[in-house]
Amino acid sequence: DASDIEKGTYPHFMLKEIDEQPLVLRKIIQKYRSEKGELEIDQEIVKAVNESDRIYIIAAGTSYHAGLVGKQFIEKLAAVPVEVHIASEFGYNMPLLSAKPLFIFISQSGETADSRAVLVQIKELGHKALTITNVPGSTLSREADFTLLLHAGPEIAVASTKAYTAQLAVLSILAEVVARSKGKEIGFDLSRELGIAANAMEILCDSKEEFEKMAHEYVSTTRNAFFIGRGVDYYVCLEGSLKLKEISYIQAEGFAGGELKHGTIALIEDGTPIIALATQESVNLSIRGNVKEVVARGANPCIISMKGLEMADDRFVIPEVHELLTPLISVIPMQLFAYYAALHRNCDVDKPRNLAKSVTVE
Numbered sequence: 001d002a003s004d005i006e007k008g009t010y011p012h013f014m015l016k017e018i019d020e021q022p023l024v025l026r027k028i029i030q031k032y033r034s035e036k037g038e039l040e041i042d043q044e045i046v047k048a049v050n051e052s053d054r055i056y057i058i059a060a061g062t063s064y065h066a067g068l069v070g071k072q073f074i075e076k077l078a079a080v081p082v083e084v085h086i087a088s089e090f091g092y093n094m095p096l097l098s099a100k101p102l103f104i105f106i107s108q109s110g111e112t113a114d115s116r117a118v119l120v121q122i123k124e125l126g127h128k129a130l131t132i133t134n135v136p137g138s139t140l141s142r143e144a145d146f147t148l149l150l151h152a153g154p155e156i157a158v159a160s161t162k163a164y165t166a167q168l169a170v171l172s173i174l175a176e177v178v179a180r181s182k183g184k185e186i187g188f189d190l191s192r193e194l195g196i197a198a199n200a201m202e203i204l205c206d207s208k209e210e211f212e213k214m215a216h217e218y219v220s221t222t223r224n225a226f227f228i229g230r231g232v233d234y235y236v237c238l239e240g241s242l243k244l245k246e247i248s249y250i251q252a253e254g255f256a257g258g259e260l261k262h263g264t265i266a267l268i269e270d271g272t273p274i275i276a277l278a279t280q281e282s283v284n285l286s287i288r289g290n291v292k293e294v295v296a297r298g299a300n301p302c303i304i305s306m307k308g309l310e311m312a313d314d315r316f317v318i319p320e321v322h323e324l325l326t327p328l329i330s331v332i333p334m335q336l337f338a339y340y341a342a343l344h345r346n347c348d349v350d351k352p353r354n355l356a357k358s359v360t361v362e
C-alpha cells in the first residue's frame with residue numbers, strides 16, 4: 001500500500017523519521033532565513049511577542065516537552081518570561097494571567113482537542129495566539145492569529161521524533177529573532193550553531209548499532225527504567241522516558257537529578273537501569289553525584305555525556321554543540337534507545353497499543 005512506498009527501505013516509519021531529523025533541521029534553517037542570510041520570522045509575530053509581558057506555552061505530550069525547552073530558549077535569549085502548561089490542565093484550572101499575555105500553542109498535528117479547548121477559551125478572553133505546527137491549515141493553525149510551520153514533512157509513527165526536534169529549532173529561531181529585534185546580543189550565530197547541530201544529528205543517526213547494543217544491554221529484560229538529568233537535560237529525560245513508555249511499554253520516568261533521592265530512589269534495585277544525561281557544564285558534577293547515589297543502591301548506570309564533559313565509564317559521548325541546543329541532539333540517543341528496546345520486545349513500533357497519533361477528544 002501507499003504507506004509501504006513512503007517507508008522506502010525502512011522497516012518502520014519511526015526509524016525513517018528519526019533519520020530525517022538532520023534534513024528537517026537544515027530545511028528549517030533555510031525556510032527561516034532571509035535573503036540577507038539572517039534568521040527571519042514574520043514581523044507581526046515578533047511584534048506580538050514584543051507587545052506581550054509573558055508567554056504562555058500550551059501543549060500536550062511530546063509537544064509539551066518541546067515547550068519546556070522552548071521556555072529556556074525564549075527566557076535566556078529574548079528575556080521574555082514564559083510559562084509552560086499542559087493543555088488539559090490549563091483549560092479548567094487557568095492560572096492568574098499577566099496583563100498582556102501571548103499564547104503559543106505547540107502541536108505537531110494542530111488538531112489536539114485539549115489544546116484547542118484552551119485556544120477557544122483564550123480567544124474568548126481576547127488574547128492573541130501563535131500556533132507552531134507541522135500541519136498547515138490545521139484547526140489550531142486556522143483559529144490562531146499566527147502560525148509558524150515546522151516543515152518536518154508528514155510524521156506517521158505515533159511516537160513523535162522529528163516534530164520534536166523541529167519544534168525546538170523553530171522555538172530557538174523565534175527566541176533569536178525576538179532577541180535581535182530588541183537589540184540584544186546573544187553572543188553566537190544561531191543559524192551556524194543549528195547547522196552544527198544538524199551535523200551532530202547525522203553522526204548520531206549513523207551510530208544506530210551502538211544504541212541497539214545499549215538498548216539490548218540495559219532495557220531488554222527490565223521492567224522499569226529511570227532517566228535523570230538537570231536543567232534542559234531533565235526535559236530531554238522526560239521526553240526520553242515518554243518515548244520508551246510509548247513504544248516498548250517499559251515503565252520509565254524522567255527525573256530531575258536532584259529530586260530522585262526525595263522518594264523515588266526507593267524503587268532502585270539491583271540492576272535498575274538509570275540513563276543519565278550530562279550535556280551541561282554547570283551541572284556536570286552534580287548529575288554525576290546523583291548517578292553515584294543510585295549506583296550505591298545497585299543501579300546499572302548508562303551515562304550519555306557531551307564531548308568536552310565526558311568522563312571515564314560514560315557509555316556514549318555525543319558530539320559537541322552549543323550548550324543551549326543540546327536537546328536537539330541528546331534526544332536522538334533516547335529515540336533510538338526506545339526504538340530498539342521496542343524491537344527487542346517485539347512491540348508494534350509505529351502503532352503502539354492504546355495510543356493515537358492525534359487525540360481529538362478532550
Ligand code: G6P
Binds near residue numbers: 111115159358
Ligand atoms: C498524542 C500523541 C503524542 C503527541 C500528543 C500531542 O497523545 O500520541 O505523540 O505528542 O498527542 O500531539 P500534538 O499533535 O498536539 O503535538
